[in-house]
Amino acid sequence: EAGVAQSPRYKIIEKRQSVAFWCNPISGHATLYWYQQILGQGPKLLIQFQNNGVVDDSQLPKDRFSAERLKGVDSTLKIQPAKLEDSAVYLCASSPQGVNTIYFGEGSWLTVV
Amino acid sequence: EDQVTQSPEALRLQEGESSSLNCSYTVSGLRGLFWYRQDPGKGPEFLFTLYSAGEEKEKERLKATLTKKESFLHITAPKPEDSATYLCAVQAVAGGTSYGKLTFGQGTILTVHP
Numbered sequence: 001e002a003g004v005a006q007s008p009r010y011k012i013i014e015k016r017q018s019v020a021f022w023c024n025p026i027s028g029h030a031t032l033y034w035y036q037q038i039l040g041q042g043p044k045l046l047i048q049f050q051n052n053g054v055v056d057d058s059q060l061p062k063d064r065f066s067a068e069r070l071k072g073v074d075s076t077l078k079i080q081p082a083k084l085e086d087s088a089v090y091l092c093a094s095s096p097q098g099v100n101t102i103y104f105g106e107g108s109w110l111t112v113v
Numbered sequence: 114e115d116q117v118t119q120s121p122e123a124l125r126l127q128e129g130e131s132s133s134l135n136c137s138y139t140v141s142g143l144r145g146l147f148w149y150r151q152d153p154g155k156g157p158e159f160l161f162t163l164y165s166a167g168e169e170k171e172k173e174r175l176k177a178t179l180t181k182k183e184s185f186l187h188i189t190a191p192k193p194e195d196s197a198t199y200l201c202a203v204q205a206v207a208g209g210t211s212y213g214k215l216t217f218g219q220g221t222i223l224t225v226h227p
Contacts, residue, residue: 004156033214040219041219041220042117042200042202042217042218042219042220043157043200043215043217044217045214045215045216048214056214091156091157100144100162101147101159101162102147102159102215103159104149104156104157104158104159105156106154106155106156107155107156
């Protein structure tokens, strides 16, 4: 079974530029998550989708971050404009309907200079 | 607010030297406590879910236990390939048909020397 796919794996941008990350969850998984992991810390939830609806976006900095999950399958996370403190790994994860185990992708590494 | 604290921050062991990692938590209502392993440059890999105090789960050299306030990850006779960051997370009871978010600790970096 294919895992959670993310791209790009690595991105370096200058502050105030924009960046977008893409995620394709495990086939059939209804719930999709975006987590932010800063070096030396545990992952922190940014947004959770159930199919194509938002369940929790309470920790998403909405002035600069946006995310969408059109058609309830893949998802895009965008940052505009980026700040230095946005340097982190952005992890996409998914879980099946009715199951609370969350499976993570390899992550997209962002460096803002 | 749900909180998870892991200790120690880093642990260095000799191959074969057993030890334990600690995860202390506060959560409004626990649906599950999760352990993940994370290798450098990789995403977290699921290890265990524990649901109630007294529950234990084992996988190879790892055994996870749960009390009402903390969880332990016991590592028996570790090998160098067990070196990784071990993350603990709690999931609170949520309403409706969706499950709540995972709240993670900062992780314990385990290094096993040959």
